[in-house]
Amino acid sequence: MSLLHDSIQEKKFDVRMLDKNLVRNVVSDKDVKSHLEQLPDDAENADYINIEEIEQSK
Numbered sequence: 001m002s003l004l005h006d007s008i009q010e011k012k013f014d015v016r017m018l019d020k021n022l023v024r025n026v027v028s029d030k031d032v033k034s035h036l037e038q039l040p041d042d043a044e045n046a047d048y049i050n051i052e053e054i055e056q057s058k
Helices: 003-010 015-023 029-038 051-056
Strands: none
Touching: 015 029
């Protein structure tokens, strides 16, 4: 496959392109759901912040 085609395929589920791809029928709701289910759960790597603490420290 061409480099352009590969690049487009990589960005098919990109948040910035997803709405357009859904409207243009590049992907379906079912495709999006399947893609999201395959993503790893990185919750243990998340950094949680408390906005109230940030406001108080100003």
